[in-house]
Amino acid sequence: MKSNKYITTALLIVLVLFINILSSFINWNVDLTADKKYSFANASTTIINSLDDKLFIKVYLEGDFPAEFKKLQKSTEDLLKRFKAIGNKNIDFEFINPNNVANDIEKLALFKQLVKLKLSPTDLEIKKDGKQVNQIIFPGAIIYYKDKQSAVNFLKQSPGETPGSNINTSIEGLEYEFVSAIEHLTKNRLTKIAFLEGNGELSEQQVYDITESVLDDNFNLSYYYKVDRFNIKEFAIDSTTMLPDLSRQLALLNTYKAIIIAKPTIPFNNLDKLLIDQYIMQGGKVLWLVDGVKASMDSLQNKSGTFIATKNVLNIEDQLLRYGVRINANLIEDLRSTKIPIITGYSNNKPQQSYFSWPYSALLVSNSNHPISKGLDGIKCEFVSSIDTIKNNIRKTILLHSSKESRLNPAPSKISLGILENPPTTNSYNKEFLSIAILLEGEFESVFKNKLVQKNKQIQFIEKSVSTKMIVVSDGDMIANDLSNSGGIYPLGYDKNIKFTYPGNKHFLINAVQYLCGDNALSHLKVKELGLRMLDKKKIQKNKLIIQLINIALPILLLLIFALFFVRYKKRKYA
16 A cells, blocks of 8 residues: 555656646746736737847846836846746846946946947845945846847836836836837838928928937837938939929838928928828828917017917818818917926026926827827827817727816917916816827828829829828927027937926837828837736725734634644544
């Protein structure tokens, strides 16, 4: 009998060992979480499986960290292990502690190298030898593939948020940050996009941050696309007719996957409109950033502190109307807005400033579920107009809107700083969720359908587009970075008054371009949420005694019951 027991035990041990060895070769992961935080998006699997060479990742997140950073470190390690499991042995990684070097000279040299590689350092407070000390860390990674490399900075730091919330946001974005960097490295040829010129659009300097990045990081359009400037009015000349070569101009325009029309100030002529229209008819994508009203903060820099805002006449109203939207000649006033400084007095002959909410600078916080705008925080606007939708066969999705405490000021209207001294009543802000950015998708009808201007022999006129998409935003300043008096360039979304950069502007616009260019899979990675299961403090306080009994007394009671049962069982067995 005893020998049978020994054989059975031995077989069980062998079976357990066999299962453990087998599990090291097979990915047994099953995601049972409600938010599917351990599941890969199809885009991730596709991109990783497409690797045809070794990819190596150096993660500079090793060391003695507080609990929050330990969580980020562990999440990063888990993600890379899953990458490795599906990467056909083409992926490997290592964790490195940049502070674990021989001496300060070597450490400084390494820090400089990491900064040069575009990793962003951050100051972290840690406990060392019983004391709180500051330590520079680099929460990011360098990815190496063939002869190329790319930096990944995965720590998100939103002012006003708790460290736990920032870490959670960082973990949510890990998959996107790594996969988008890998996708960038594996692309053989970048897609072309262009900023349109010729109608008083924003200059190259004014869109520099979204194009190239002031901070010299990878978060810009040039990282994902080849970005050009295309002047719609600069035509090649047909050598036979000595006239502008319209067909060539359209052919050049069609080389771009998407075009950006950023704050035009000069009316479009019919030829401009025809080229844009036929570009759309052939499947081109457009990001429109158009002001409904002529207004700027510079106009307030006079003795009276007032100006008259007038309708922005661009001769594209009929075009946008045909596509499905109307940018209204009004200004949105929003109680959720940014602040501006006003001199309220003098002390020792020095001006004293106070900050007041400026209703014409709406601060947008998205609650949309669309991948372009979901989860975005802090989008800074300036003199934005409302957008109406027109009934047609085009699918329309509202991406951004004002708060539930808004009102409309139709143009022409007097804009004055006096509104800060004598603000309107809160009750007058009785409009809610006024549309500011709208996605249009479908088959568009040409604005030139049934019009004589379409009869141009140089191009083959198309009345109805293939399935395509465009985004219309009623604020040209949303994409514009400020310039300093000395010619320096501020980051997009930077507020000079409070010295803070609103992150939403850049995120929204890059998301918008990626969606238009068909990078939908990557866009969907951004909306993966790992919900923080926060406790209800009110309920905790109310049911404090019950919670304590359940969590402390109940386990002890169960343990005592088990002990008594076990003692009685032993007594009966050996009685």
